[in-house]
Amino acid sequence: MRVAVIGGAGFMGSNFVRHMAGRGEVLVYDKLTYAGRLENLRGVEVEFVRGDVANFELLFYVLSRFRPDVVVNFAAETHVDRSINDPAPFLTTNVWGVHSVLEAARKLGFLYVHISTDEVYGDLASGGEADESWPMRPSSPYSASKAAGDLLVQAYGRTYGVRFRIVRPCNNYGPFQHPEKLIPRTIVRLLLGRPATIYGDGRQVRDWLYVGDFVRALEVVIERGVDGGIYNVCAGQPASVREVVERIASALGGSVKYVRGRPGEDMRYAMRCDKLRGLGWRPEVSLEEGLRRTVEWYRENEWWWRPLLDEYVLADEPWR
Numbered sequence: 001m002r003v004a005v006i007g008g009a010g011f012m013g014s015n016f017v018r019h020m021a022g023r024g025e026v027l028v029y030d031k032l033t034y035a036g037r038l039e040n041l042r043g044v045e046v047e048f049v050r051g052d053v054a055n056f057e058l059l060f061y062v063l064s065r066f067r068p069d070v071v072v073n074f075a076a077e078t079h080v081d082r083s084i085n086d087p088a089p090f091l092t093t094n095v096w097g098v099h100s101v102l103e104a105a106r107k108l109g110f111l112y113v114h115i116s117t118d119e120v121y122g123d124l125a126s127g128g129e130a131d132e133s134w135p136m137r138p139s140s141p142y143s144a145s146k147a148a149g150d151l152l153v154q155a156y157g158r159t160y161g162v163r164f165r166i167v168r169p170c171n172n173y174g175p176f177q178h179p180e181k182l183i184p185r186t187i188v189r190l191l192l193g194r195p196a197t198i199y200g201d202g203r204q205v206r207d208w209l210y211v212g213d214f215v216r217a218l219e220v221v222i223e224r225g226v227d228g229g230i231y232n233v234c235a236g237q238p239a240s241v242r243e244v245v246e247r248i249a250s251a252l253g254g255s256v257k258y259v260r261g262r263p264g265e266d267m268r269y270a271m272r273c274d275k276l277r278g279l280g281w282r283p284e285v286s287l288e289e290g291l292r293r294t295v296e297w298y299r300e301n302e303w304w305w306r307p308l309l310d311e312y313v314l315a316d317e318p319w320r
Contacts, residue, residue: 003222004029004068004110006053006101007036007075011177012115012169012211014040016072019215021046027066029059031075035178039304053097060104070222072113073101080119080140081180081318084263087141094145095152102156105163113222114153116168118207118232119143123266131272132168132230139264150230157228165225167218169233170271173290174211175297179305179313183291186245187298188305189314190254197316200261202242205268209235210290213283217276224279232271237287244291251295259316 001024007013008028013036020026026046030036031053041048047066051058053075063071075097077083077090098114105112121130122137136151138144156162173183186196217233225231249256285293298305312318 001025001070002066002068003027004063004066004071006030006059006071006073008046009036009038009040009048010074011035011040012172012214013072013074014176015174015211016074016215016218017041017046018044019212019219027062027068029053029062034308035078035180040176054092054100056100056103059100060107063104063108063110067108068110070111070113071101071105072115072218072222073098074115076115076146078117078142080142081262083140083142083145087145090141090145094142095148098149098152102153102162106156106160110163111222111227112153112162112164113218114149114164114166116150116166117143117146118168118170118234118269118271119266120147120150120168121269121271123268124270125267129270129272130232132232132275139266163227165221165227166230167221167233168230168271169214169217170207170209170235170269172209172211172214174294175301176304177211179308180318182241183244183248183294184298184305185313186248187252187295188309190249190252191298191302193254194314195255195257196245196249198242198245198256198258200258200265202240202245202258203267204241204265205238205270206241207234207236207238207269207271208244208287208290209233209237209283210285210293213285216284217281220276220279220281229275231276232273233276234271234273235283235287236273237283238270239287247288247291248295251291
């Protein structure tokens with residue numbers, strides 16, 4: 001199988017590339033923004049092309065030369081805080097970039113696997129669990145741009161017959177995640193002797209999925225999923241932000257402080273993942289074990305995260 005991974009030098013993309021290396025021919029296409037780094041692919045033998053997903057001419061040239069069976073699109077602006085500060089790049093990558101891949105799929109006929117997010121369902125603070133037919137009610141510029149991308153994918157499937165599968169994972173964590181995100185941010189701050197921060201009262205609930213379990217799920221969707229299918233990917237391990245931060249602080253030592261809540265914060269995400277489980281996938285890594293592995297990786301790989309530290313990453317309230 002020939003697989004092209006767009007955004008394959010980012011956190012989730014590089015973990016998927018590592019998982020797939022040696023199982024077929026793999027091409028990585030990545031713009032190498034602040035969150036996409038060649039260091040994430042160190043030691044992995046793959047073909048690499050630097051390019052912007054929104055640059056259709058270059059993307060089409062690369063894909064028409066490689067002739068993939070499957071294209072997996074991880075390329076996205078993903079950080080809610082940054083989307084509050086400046087929404088425009090999120091529209092460029094998460095909507096216009098998706099359009100570029102879909103146009104290539106329409107012309108070349110490959111299977112397009114689109115990486116979405118549980119955030120498209122919006123805040124489920126009043127209860128319930130979203131299945132794949134749940135209405136999309138995004139809250140932030142980030143999640144709105146992802147929802148728009150999902151709708152565009154489905155429209156291309158109906159109008160042009162593009163073969164697609166959409167994957168909506170819950171909160172991933174693990175090695176190679178940029179320290180702007182909650183878990184690595186907490187670990188790095190504590191390793192630097194700074195207090196960990198919690199936005200608002202920390203009651204925001206997320207489902208936490210170790211990235212190794214996610215990449216296995218993605219492989220299952222590619223191998224056993226159906227065209228036109230949407231697949232939620234969840235761990236069934238909900239925990240509040242406060243619980244997660246306090247677990248890490250307990251493991252590393254150090255203090256925790258509360259700062260102002262983020263604008264438009266969703267209090268709870270929750271999904272049902274019966275469709276994916278019906279394909280035979282189950283998460284294998286508990287939250288306790290996943291956090292242990294992740295803390296240990298950041299402890300042992302300061303060379304990787306130290307260059308990423310700047311005023312934005314270390315700010316107590318980075319959206320301000």
